[in-house]
Amino acid sequence: MDKKPEMPLVRALRRYEKKHSTRFHMPGHKGRGGFKDLGRLFKKNLFRWDVTELPGLDNLHEPTGVIREAEEKLAMLYGAERSFFLVNGSTSGVLAMMGAALKPGDRVIVPRASHRSVLSGMILTGAKPVYVMPGWHEELGVYTQIIPEVLQKVIKENPDARAIVVANPTYQGFCPDLKEICEIARQNNMLVLADEAHGPHLAFSPHLPATAGDFEVDAWVQSPHKMLSSLTQSAWLHIKGDRIDKERLSSYLGMVTSTSPSYILMASLDWARMLMESCGRYIAEKALNMAEKARKIINGCTGFYCAGEELKGKEGILDIDLSRLMVNVSVAGFTGFEVEYLLRLKYNIYAEYADLCNVYFLITSWNNNRDIRKLTDALKDISKHGLNKNNGSRNAVQKHASIRNMLADLSAVFKNLPKKAIEPREAFDSGGEWVDLRHAAGRIAKKALVPYPPGIPLIMPGEILENEHIVLTESLIRAGCSIQGTDSNNRVYVTV
Ligand SMILES: Cc1ncc(COP(=O)(O)O)c(C=O)c1O
Incomplete structure (x- = not known):
């Protein structure tokens, strides 16, 4: 008997749509395009x-x-x-x-x-x-x-x-x-x-x-x-x-x-x-007001920290777009990856992105107060009960300390830019091979190596991989961070 023709992508989209998830990811219309009839x-x-x-x-x-x-x-x-x-x-x-x-x-x-x-x-x-x-x-x-x-x-x-x-x-x-x-x-x-x-x-x-x-x-x-x-x-x-x-x-x-x-x-x-021409201010400020409401609840009723105005003036930040929510969860002993996963699986809430310390939520005018309530209720719940109910506070404190140690190592390596051997265009034009990270010292990168966090390239194409980059990359991989530019066998792509 003939098999029914498959459409794997369409199947996945249907499945996602049927979940009616709460969307804090792009695109900005949040699947609710019906504003002013164009939908x-x-x-x-x-x-x-x-x-x-x-x-x-x-x-x-x-x-x-x-x-x-x-x-x-x-x-x-x-x-x-x-x-x-x-x-x-x-x-x-x-x-x-x-x-x-x-x-x-x-x-x-x-x-x-x-x-x-x-x-x-x-x-x-x-x-x-x-x-x-x-x-x-x-x-x-x-x-x-x-x-x-x-x-x-x-x-x-x-x-x-x-x-x-x-x-x-x-x-x-x-x-x-x-x-x-x-x-x-x-x-x-x-x-x-x-x-x-x-x-x-x-x-x-x-x-x-x-x-x-x-x-x-x-x-x-x-x-x-x-x-x-x-x-x-x-x-x-x-x-x-x-x-x-x-x-x-x-x-x-x-x-x-x-x-x-x-x-x-x-x-x-x-x-x-x-x-935007007809009601841009309303659209921009509706999102800002919802984000502010969420920020207050997160900072007042959970163990997490939602970044706000107080960051202005720090480390080159002149101003901050407060219609985005950046929720620091490492302060309560969670990783961003854990909270993002839990929100998605248990509460049907999709964040935009997570890194080691934070989860990010994009709020636009196409979100509504119900979305905000769902998010803040879920974050209160996670903050109260942890990832599982047996998680003691000692565990959280230890995890927070180990995250901070890893970040300190990261920032130390990032203080100096790596040595450049050739320009990115020359690296792109060179031949390439995958080599085991352990044997890559002294080699010239062909692909950028970007750990998340912090999302800054440790190595850019054309730069030389030194021992300190390799040691740091290995420890980040062990900690479960994702490293763009490595493959599943922990190999990096270098010039030949
Ligand atoms: C800072 C920044 N610039 C440019 C882009 C590219 O935008 P687009 O996805 O519209 O091509 C992105 C995408 O996420 C981005 O984050």
Whole structure:
């Protein structure tokens, strides 16, 4: 008998949808797209609107009609001279803005903890990275932001750098002193490219940190699919001033974009822009208010710590996006991984992300008070009863101490940048082989080695693996941390 044809992905999506889980992960619409009717329109017209460049529907690659009109409305809203719709995430925007700004051999100043698209940008352009180490928050076990004095020093040592890439905010919601960074960059004739993937909502409330568009940045990219209502993979890029070559930018965008861009994604961008134009402040502040409510309950009624205002001014953090919840659970003797797992399995609550010390929840206007109540009730329950009811407090204290020791080891190794043997582009072009971590000392990495936490690369492509990196990586693996760049046999990928 013929077997019923299988659709494994569709099966998994159906299963997830049927759970009706409480979503604190991306995308920002939380599966509840029905705000102001577009959800219903999409439901009815998904296939009908899935079209290509027909007469009257313009062309994303050379827009002169309705796409251009929609992009102009977007530029007006964000105070940009020109804005571009993207159908391949902020990733493609980062690649395009780096591609427009940098030529092979140019130096570019980048935070060590940049998103992987920045590394891809360096490989594609052949630019030479100059890494800036962000600050480090010992108790939370997370990196923070670029400290202007550290940047000054790096610029002094690399006066010929062409551009600075900066994230506003980081994944944790930390914003740097962008005004100061832009001033330093201007004085040194450097471009500023802002990765604002997590900040498309910042412009809409005075209670949120400043957006890159408020300062003299040359280009900034945002992912409305993360914090607003557009569909996953849609994003937008803004530019201003005359220091970015617009033709070169358009050509680069053309190279990293499909020639069949989805009209569904573009329509969702137009929709997200319209919503922010008509009620942006309400949308941004509804999320902030719900997050604040959750923060108060978590800090008042659980043993966990939800980071807030008090972090401002510490370790390069000028401001913080409080519509994200970063819940430190290591303070109560849990790992972030344990709490994330328990929330998912026992309470049907999906967080955005977890690391050794923290669990992260993204709150947008598409969440509601019921979601907040479920989350805070679950966290109260976990904090009260532990992972299992036999967990004594001695256990928790010991675990907290061992997490702190490991973080101290990590921050010590991170104090010095590894030695660079070749540039990322050369490492990418070299041959490669997987070798056992134990035998990798002295070898040049071909893939970055990124432990979580802290999410900062221990080694970048082209850098030399030393014994201390290997010892630390082994102890992190033993502690159950995930290390991007190693395989299941604890091997690393190096050049030959
Ligand atoms: C800081 C940062 N920049 C850029 C990106 C890429 O955004 P996208 O997923 O829209 O391509 C991400 C994705 O998570 C990110 O965290």
